[in-house]
Amino acid sequence: MFESLEELSAPLPERAPEWIDEYFGSLADEPWTSSDVLIEATDRPVGVGLLMSLAEVDPKTLCADETVTFAEQVERFAAFAAGFVAQARAQAMDRLVDGVGESAGPSSAKFVTPEMLASAELAAALRMAPRTITAQFEHADLLAGPMKPLRDAMLAGTISAGHTSAISRELLRLPAAADPTRSDQFTAQCERILSVVIPYATRHTPGESARRTRSLVIVEDPQGAAEEQRDAAEREHGVWLTPSEAGSCEITAALPIVHGMAIMDAINALAADEHFETSDGCVTAGQRRIAALTTLVLGDPGSVARIEGPVAEAKITAQVNVIVPLESLLKSDAGGAGGVVGGAAVSAEVVRDLVGAASTGSFIRRLVIDSTGCIVDAGRTRYAISDTQRHVITLRDGNCRFPGCSRAAAGCEIDHATSWSDGGGTDLDNLGALCKHHHQLKTHGGWSITLSQRSGRCTWRSPLGRVYEHEPPPLVPPARHSTVTSSEPPPF
Numbered sequence: 204m205f206e207s208l209e210e211l212s213a214p215l216p217e218r219a220p221e222w223i224d225e226y227f228g229s230l231a232d233e234p235w236t237s238s239d240v241l242i243e244a245t246d247r248p249v250g251v252g253l254l255m256s257l258a259e260v261d262p263k264t265l266c267a268d269e270t271v272t273f274a275e276q277v278e279r280f281a282a283f284a285a286g287f288v289a290q291a292r293a294q295a296m297d298r299l300v301d302g303v304g305e306s307a308g309p310s311s312a313k314f315v316t317p318e319m320l321a322s323a324e325l326a327a328a329l330r331m332a333p334r335t336i337t338a339q340f341e342h343a344d345l346l347a348g349p350m351k352p353l354r355d356a357m358l359a360g361t362i363s364a365g366h367t368s369a370i371s372r373e374l375l376r377l378p379a380a381a382d383p384t385r386s387d388q389f390t391a392q393c394e395r396i397l398s399v400v401i402p403y404a405t406r407h408t409p410g411e412s413a414r415r416t417r418s419l420v421i422v423e424d425p426q427g428a429a430e431e432q433r434d435a436a437e438r439e440h441g442v443w444l445t446p447s448e449a450g451s452c453e454i455t456a457a458l459p460i461v462h463g464m465a466i467m468d469a470i471n472a473l474a475a476d477e478h479f480e481t482s483d484g485c486v487t488a489g490q491r492r493i494a495a496l497t498t499l500v501l502g503d504p505g506s507v508a509r510i511e512g513p514v515a516e517a518k519i520t521a522q523v524n525v526i527v528p529l530e531s532l533l534k535s536d537a538g539g540a541g542g543v544v545g546g547a548a549v550s551a552e553v554v555r556d557l558v559g560a561a562s563t564g565s566f567i568r569r570l571v572i573d574s575t576g577c578i579v580d581a582g583r584t585r586y587a588i589s590d591t592q593r594h595v596i597t598l599r600d601g602n603c604r605f606p607g608c609s610r611a612a613a614g615c616e617i618d619h620a621t622s623w624s625d626g627g628g629t630d631l632d633n634l635g636a637l638c639k640h641h642h643q644l645k646t647h648g649g650w651s652i653t654l655s656q657r658s659g660r661c662t663w664r665s666p667l668g669r670v671y672e673h674e675p676p677p678l679v680p681p682a683r684h685s686t687v688t689s690s691e692p693p694p695f
Contacts, residue, residue, distance in 0.1 A: 237264045244276050249283045249360035268667045278363065285364035286357030292343035296321060342371065349390040350374060352397040356404075362412075366404045369413035370397075376420050378427035392423050406672060408607045414676055470495045588617050588629060596634055599659045599675060605641035606663060606671045612636035618645065620655035632657045 235243075237260045244256035257280060262273055299321040322340070326333040346354040350371055356362045374380065374396065379389035396419045404412040442456045456463070473495035474488070596617055603610040615636035621627030633655055637645065644650045649666030659675035 235259075237261045238266075238269055241265065241269055241273055241276070245272065249279055249358070253280050253283070253360075268669070271667065271669065279360035282357045282360045282363045285367070286354050286359075289343045289346045289354050289357065289367075292340055293347035296325075296340045296343065299324065342368075345371060349386070349393040350397070352394070352401055356401050362401065362404045363409070365409040366412050369409040370400055370404065370416045373413050373416035373420055376417070378424055378430065396420065396423060407674070408609075410609060411607075411676065418677060466499075469499055473499060588634065592629070592631070592634065593617055595631065596636055596659075599631070599678070600636040601676045602636070603638040603641055604635045604659065604661055604673050604675060605637060605644070606673045608638060608641055610638040614638070616642050618642055620652040620661060635659060635661060 240256055240259045244253060244260070247253045247256055253276065257273070257276055260273060262270060265273060300317045322333050322336045325331075325340075326336045329336070346367070353362070353367045353370060357364065357367055374393055377389060377392055379385035379392060382389075396416060399419060400412060400416050403415050407415070439457045440459075442454065442458075445453045445455065447453055470492050474491035476495075597612045597615075600612045600615075602608060602612055603615050615638045617634055618637040619627045619629070620633050620635060623629070627633045635652075635655060641650075645652065651664050652661050653664050653670075654660075654662040661673050663671045663673065665671065
């Protein structure tokens with residue numbers, strides 16, 4: 204790996220016969236094809252040499268499988284380039300701060316800091332807003348300090364800039380991040396969390412990596428996480444109206460996750476009523492939801508025909524599923540955390556407050572998981588999937604279980620990994636949530652699930668013969684001791 208900015212930014216070698224021989228062998232005797240160069244590129248360490256190899260590849264001459272490999276190698280170099288940019292920014296800002304501080308003179312310190320002068324200089328030179336420059340270099344500074352493992356992973360080409368941004372945003376939720384006197388604690392917490400998250404991120408999307416980080420942040424400091432969530436509620440919660448096109452507007456609400464889920468559950472339940480299905484002006488699902496929301500809030504169906512009954516029923520049947528280990532409910536000092544299905548992880552303290560504050564007008568279903576993180580099997584020896592199985596699978600999978608798909612499991616179909624006709628059973632080991640698109644790919648597109656587990660994990664095989672692993676999001680974060688030195692993902 205490169206040790207200095209000068210070595211990283213050295214100019215590319217000139218295109219000369221000696222350079223060609225060094226990287227690709229003798230082209231005069233037997234010219235290399237793009238496939239040959241791609242094979243060589245996959246074995247090359249990430250860096251400038253990899254870029255030189257990729258520049259010699261013509262993607263139009265590659266087969267389908269080689270095209271995927273080419274895309275993977277391009278992404279590997281892009282990750283390295285993002286890491287290089289972060290490293291260069293941190294190094295450049297350090298030198299620039301020193302330089303402008305020397306040139307400005309001691310009297311300027313009464314009014315401006317060297318960092319302000321450096322940001323202004325760069326903003327003018329790079330034609331960027333000062334606020335943008337400041338944010339970029341603050342992020343680069345974090346990647347040079349407590350979050351350095353993220354920058355190292357980018358320089359190694361193993362995680363993308365998108366992963367790094369998503370993970371770092373969640374790390375900044377740690378209470379110690381905002382307290383300069385706790386910088387050592389923040390660095391130690393980042394080290395523990397990143398030892399788990401970075402290996403996880405090499406196999407998952409930025410969004411999935413962010414959710415895993417968020418859960419570990421709660422485990423690292425449950426009390427601080429509960430306080431941060433309450434502070435965020437005071438700062439961020441509210442309702443806003445924004446006019447859009449003529450005659451339309453957007454209503455945005457930031458509110459507790461359980462209240463939001465209960466409201467959406469009531470809207471969806473009412474929108475599914477046959478009155479909305481058949482009434483004029485409610486053609487799409489979105490229009491039915493708008494009419495349902497208006498009815499729930501104002502008691503007025505608006506342009507929809509008169510509705511009787513569903514409003515009260517929708518309010519009564521609105522429900523939120525809260526998943527939590529039993530010890531988190533019984534122990535005030537439990538290190539684990541709870542989860543609200545369909546939303547962010549919450550601390551055990553918040554879960555206890557939520558369950559304790561439940562009123563008779565709400566339906567909060569508390570689901571207790573075992574020590575392995577799995578909901579109890581509710582399988583049946585028949586083809587038809589029971590309501591209980593559907594409910595358990597929806598909670599377990601969270602989303603469609605095609606790798607990287609974020610479609611909520613509640614809107615997915617329940618699929619037999621091994622079809623019933625081929626001997627597959629109707630139990631949790633063989634069932635999983637798939638959105639309609641990926642269900643069609645599995646049924647008709649040559650994709651197959653070669654291994655399906657009770658926990659929801661599964662292994663996919665593509666039409667090109669490539670193998671992809673899928674791991675569902677954990678129902679609750681792991682116990683606090685699981686975040687230390689081990690690089691293995693939690694068992695669930």
